[in-house]
Amino acid sequence: MARAITKMWEKYCLRPVQYSTPTFIPVFLYGTAWKKDRTADLVYTAVNAGFRGIDTAAQPRHYQEPLVGDGIRRAIAEGVVRREDLYVQTKFSPVSAQDPDNMPYDVNASLTEQVHASIKSSLYNLRPSADASSVDEAYIDTVVVHSPLRTIEQTIEVWEALETYVPHRIRNLGISNCPLPVLHALCTLPVVKVKPAVVQNRFYEDTLYDVPLRSFCRENDIIYQSFWTLTANPELLRSGPVQKLAAHVEISPAAALYALVMGLGNITILNGTKNESRMAEDLISPKKVEEFTQNQPVEWQALLKNFQGLVGDDATS
Numbered sequence: 001m002a003r004a005i006t007k008m009w010e011k012y013c014l015r016p017v018q019y020s021t022p023t024f025i026p027v028f029l030y031g032t033a034w035k036k037d038r039t040a041d042l043v044y045t046a047v048n049a050g051f052r053g054i055d056t057a058a059q060p061r062h063y064q065e066p067l068v069g070d071g072i073r074r075a076i077a078e079g080v081v082r083r084e085d086l087y088v089q090t091k092f093s094p095v096s097a098q099d100p101d102n103m104p105y106d107v108n109a110s111l112t113e114q115v116h117a118s119i120k121s122s123l124y125n126l127r128p129s130a131d132a133s134s135v136d137e138a139y140i141d142t143v144v145v146h147s148p149l150r151t152i153e154q155t156i157e158v159w160e161a162l163e164t165y166v167p168h169r170i171r172n173l174g175i176s177n178c179p180l181p182v183l184h185a186l187c188t189l190p191v192v193k194v195k196p197a198v199v200q201n202r203f204y205e206d207t208l209y210d211v212p213l214r215s216f217c218r219e220n221d222i223i224y225q226s227f228w229t230l231t232a233n234p235e236l237l238r239s240g241p242v243q244k245l246a247a248h249v250e251i252s253p254a255a256a257l258y259a260l261v262m263g264l265g266n267i268t269i270l271n272g273t274k275n276e277s278r279m280a281e282d283l284i285s286p287k288k289v290e291e292f293t294q295n296q297p298v299e300w301q302a303l304l305k306n307f308q309g310l311v312g313d314d315a316t317s
Contacts, residue, residue, distance in 0.1 A: 012223050012268065023141050023171045025087050025198075025223060027262055027286055029053035031272030032068050039064040042274055043071025048080055049279040055200075055225075055270055057091035057146060058118045058125075061099040065090060069125045076128060083128045086141075089198075090122045091176065092158065093146040111154060115161035119143065123169060143170050144200055147177040152185055159186065163194045174198035174225075180213045187220055200225035200270070203261060204232035209311040218266050226261055227270040230254055241307040248299065249292050254278075255285035260307045262286065 011024045030046040032039055032055060043054060056068040072088065075081050092115055095107055105117035119140075127138040143162055149155045162173055173194050175186065178201060186196050199217055201210055203226035210224070217224045236242060237253050246256035258269050271282055293300040308314045 012266065023087065025141075025268060026051070026053040027268050028258075028271045028283065029055040029087070029089065029225065029268055031227065031270040032056045032064070033062045033272065035067075035272075035274070036064065037067075038274070039067035040070040040074070043068050044074045045276055046279055047072065047075040047086070049276060050283045051271075051279065052081070052085060053087040053089070053268070055089045056126075057093055057144075058104045058122050059091065059093035059097055059099075059146065060102040060104070061097070065122060065125045069127065072126065073128065073130055077130075088126055088140060089142040089144060089174075090126065090140055091144045091146040092118050092162065094149050094158070096150075097146050111149070111157045112161045115158055119162070119165060119169070139168065140170050142172040142174050142198055144174040144176050144198065148175065148179070148182045152182065155182065155186075156189065156191060159192060159194075163192075166194050172197035174200060176200035176225075177202075178213075180216060183213060183216065183222075187222075195220075196222055198223045198225050198268075200227060202226075202228040202232060204228055205235075206232075209313075211312045214264065214267070214313075222266070224267045225270060226267055229258065229261055229269055233257065236310060239307070239310055241303045241310070245289070245292075245303050248296070248303075249285070249288045251285040251288055252278075252281060255282050256289075258282065259286060259289040260304065263304045264308065264311070264313055 011026050028051060030043065030051040030053060032043060035042050054068060054072065056065050057063040058065055072086065076083055104121040105114040109117065122140060123138040124135050126140060127135045145155065145158055149158060159173065162170065166173065174196050175183065178199055183196065183199060186192055199222055203209060214224050230237065237257055241260060242253050242256045245260060246253045249256065261267055261269060273279055273282065
């Protein structure tokens with residue numbers, strides 16, 4: 001299970017029911033989708049800039065998981081970071097999300113066999129050193145089911161296969177592109193032994209900003225991972241609360257939007273910028289906003305309340 005710790009600007013603690021040592025997740029995860037041949041260099045650059053969370057997937061259509069591993073291994077080999085300082089997250093992607101000509105498993109295999117083949121490849125891709133034998137030391141902080149399958153029974157079959165790796169090779173489980181009924185089932189069905197620690201969804205107007213689902217996440221200590229936060233929300237980017245926070249704190253409107261989304265509670269942000277200077281600015285902005293919340297708490301609360309009104313959270317607060 002997941003619970004917030006310290007200030008919302010720092011990190012969260014993920015604690016699955018079968019694991020005694022907490023896993024810490026930073027408020028920013030570096031998103032590696034669509035980076036193609038630049039993936040390894042960008043992951044290395046992101047880690048060098050200060051990112052300590054990496055999000056990828058065993059889905060060659062949009063991700064290059066082996067190159068993500070290359071970037072992480074380079075940072076570890078050069079002493080930039082230790083593996084235990086990183087939060088590394090990948091995904092099991094169902095057939096519907098895969099390139100039919102390039103999959104990490106046999107499409108004709110059972111769902112359980114598909115899971116095992118995908119996890120085997122991910123552990124190899126994300127091993128801590130170039131030595132192939134280091135796969136024996138490999139672990140993944142969280143594996144996310146990329147989307148629910150066609151039926152809840154199929155989703156549960158995949159989930160149960162992933163549970164066999166918890167707590168040693170996989171520390172936490174999560175789900176993406178997930179509606180509330182599926183999340184509710186994963187949290188309440190007796191057959192599910194490891195409850196979801198994270199949910200990764202688009203944060204945008206088309207889903208009414210997932211207000212009921214995010215409320216359920218807060219009530220059940222689940223971290224909501226927001227993606228498409230910037231690209232899908234040009235109106236929020238131009239909104240009064242975002243522009244005012246950016247001016248008050250002297251950060252970019254993008255960084256201000258990220259901070260206000262985090263301020264909604266138990267939310268981490270996927271950040272996939274390719275710009276090194278943006279990486280540095282985005283990473284330092286939560287600390288600047290934290291100082292602002294301490295020095296001007298009334299102004300911060302007013303901005304946050306206005307932002308909550310824009311995304312519908314005021315109806316549930």
